Amino acid sequence: MIIEGELEPGKRIYEGPLCERLGVSRTPLREALRYLASEGLVELTPQRGASVRRFSAKDIQDMLVLIRALEELAGRLACIEASDEEIAEVRKLHDDMLDYYREENRLDYYKTNQRIHSAIAALSHNESLIQVHASLQSKLKRVRFIGHEGREKWAAAVAEHESMIKALEGRNAPALVNALSEHLEHAWERVRDVVS
Amino acid sequence: MIIEGELEPGKRIYEGPLCERLGVSRTPLREALRYLASEGLVELTPQRGASVRRFSAKDIQDMLVLIRALEELAGRLACIEASDEEIAEVRKLHDDMLDYYREENRLDYYKTNQRIHSAIAALSHNESLIQVHASLQSKLKRVRFIGHEGREKWAAAVAEHESMIKALEGRNAPALVNALSEHLEHAWERVRDVVS
DNA sequence: CAAATCTAAAATGTATACATTATACGTTGG
DNA sequence: CCAACGTATAATGTATACATTTTAGATTTG
Incomplete structure (x- = not known):
């Protein structure tokens, strides 16, 4: 979804709505987000969750x-x-x-x-x-x-x-x-x- | 723990005992394992969990x-x-x-x-x-x-x-x-x- | 006696519930 | 009227509970 542009760069990724859309609970989604963060596609800020990494x-x-x-x-x-x-x-x-x-x-x-x-x-x-x-x-x-x-x-x-x-x-x-x-x-x- | 050799290469990482040792629950530990997997320090096998990546x-x-x-x-x-x-x-x-x-x-x-x-x-x-x-x-x-x-x-x-x-x-x-x-x-x- | 099978324990995968922190909006005071 | 504060809402962070799958051991069978 990030690569295809469905999730815009810089925008926050709210877990709730995305869970509903994907039909999974928050736990596996969060595990995936951590994975993507290490890949550099997602940025994690403490107490503020995930956002789509913006590339300059x-x-x-x-x-x-x-x-x-x-x-x-x-x-x-x-x-x-x-x-x-x-x-x-x-x-x-x-x-x-x-x-x-x-x-x-x-x-x-x-x-x-x-x-x-x-x-x-x-x-x-x-x-x-x-x-x-x-x-x-x-x-x-x-x-x-x-x-x-x-x-x-x-x-x-x-x-x-x-x-x-x-x-x-x-x-x-x-x-x-x-x-x-x-x-x-x-x-x-x-x-x-x-x-x- | 992996770098310092406390967790031996090839060995499985059991979530339960490690949680107890670190004093956290399984959820944050699993998120961390996913992160390490993307870094290549940990290997994830479906239905078999995490093991310390073995380097040839x-x-x-x-x-x-x-x-x-x-x-x-x-x-x-x-x-x-x-x-x-x-x-x-x-x-x-x-x-x-x-x-x-x-x-x-x-x-x-x-x-x-x-x-x-x-x-x-x-x-x-x-x-x-x-x-x-x-x-x-x-x-x-x-x-x-x-x-x-x-x-x-x-x-x-x-x-x-x-x-x-x-x-x-x-x-x-x-x-x-x-x-x-x-x-x-x-x-x-x-x-x-x-x-x- | 060995191999296969069945069963119980334990591990992983997922969902949900709770606590804490951030956010937004309305209210109050200057 | 603007700013600051307080409260309500909603988000994230963590823990726990449940379902499914694997695994190990004991039992049974050829």
């Missing part, structure tokens, strides 16, 4: 800087650790994404895009890295979804992805790092206008 | 690989973002640590060591990075504490720290990255024997 433009930029470093690491590791089959699966995801791009199917494009980035993280075979990446990506979901406006930007993103996959298939770590780095640099440019 | 040697190595990349990023950012005062404070921590080293005061040495690494992360002024780093460091606390055996290894660690601080004061990002990288490479060697 700097917060977003910081997250993108971090996720860029994480994906660069994942890319380097992937070139060493990943099996050919795993790389082939990423290629397949990429091809699916291209189809969605041509169909201008934004939602499925977006979802597949996310899956590709998660998949690259997974290729590292580094469980901590995978988890941290997933946590960051979930926080960025909302922003990134809004950020994909404009046809030429979209085309650029697709092209960047193509270089990423090529580099990965060639197990060319420097090229992959470059491609990922450039891609996430542009990601910031794509969302900058939205969040500022 | 690979888990530890993965975390060190990741924290190394994080500190490298933090170092690069620190050279740009940190103020002279902030850097001076890290230098002060380092000098304190040297005193503890000469006194062979392992506990305070260890604590100050941790604070230095957190401080370097903080110099990045990147909130996400700071948080992820802190979370990882807390998971590594136990292992790192055990890992500091042997005089010559200890001396090497101190020397590495010295280069780190020097590079930081000179705002020499490549040198700092090198020093951090080497330091964390050795950190793995220091703990490798313990965890395997």
Whole structure:
């Protein structure tokens, strides 16, 4: 509900109404809120309960800087650790994404895009890295979804992805790092206008 | 209690006895367990409750690989973002640590060591990075504490720290990255024997 | 004797009740 | 008329009670 924007940033999360809406009692809901707080999606203030974490433009930029470093690491590791089959699966995801791009199917494009980035993280075979990446990506979901406006930007993103996959298939770590780095640099440019 | 080894890895955490020991009821304890689960210190299995997360040697190595990349990023950012005062404070921590080293005061040495690494992360002024780093460091606390055996290894660690601080004061990002990288490479060697 | 099954105890998952704290609104005093 | 105070309402924080599931031990059976 936070990611999909149903719960607005900064707004308080009242337990009572939300319990009723979800059909559970306060106990499991509160346990879930604590979990989300640790993930950084929810902010807890003593004696005032939970509110939807509000991200400033700097917060977003910081997250993108971090996720860029994480994906660069994942890319380097992937070139060493990943099996050919795993790389082939990423290629397949990429091809699916291209189809969605041509169909201008934004939602499925977006979802597949996310899956590709998660998949690259997974290729590292580094469980901590995978988890941290997933946590960051979930926080960025909302922003990134809004950020994909404009046809030429979209085309650029697709092209960047193509270089990423090529580099990965060639197990060319420097090229992959470059491609990922450039891609996430542009990601910031794509969302900058939205969040500022 | 997990970090200090009072709760052994792999062992189940029974809510009843722990509640009694802490003097709270099950509700707040369970909320805390959910929080720790998201942090990765605790593992939750449906219908079987919480158990202390057990880290394999690979888990530890993965975390060190990741924290190394994080500190490298933090170092690069620190050279740009940190103020002279902030850097001076890290230098002060380092000098304190040297005193503890000469006194062979392992506990305070260890604590100050941790604070230095957190401080370097903080110099990045990147909130996400700071948080992820802190979370990882807390998971590594136990292992790192055990890992500091042997005089010559200890001396090497101190020397590495010295280069780190020097590079930081000179705002020499490549040198700092090198020093951090080497330091964390050795950190793995220091703990490798313990965890395997 | 071993394996399977049944039963009792205990653990987790959830709901509800109570205590405390914050909040909003109406009242009173300057 | 505005500000301060007090009260009522509603929120959070915690404890307890109940339902369900797991687990361990004893009993039974092949």
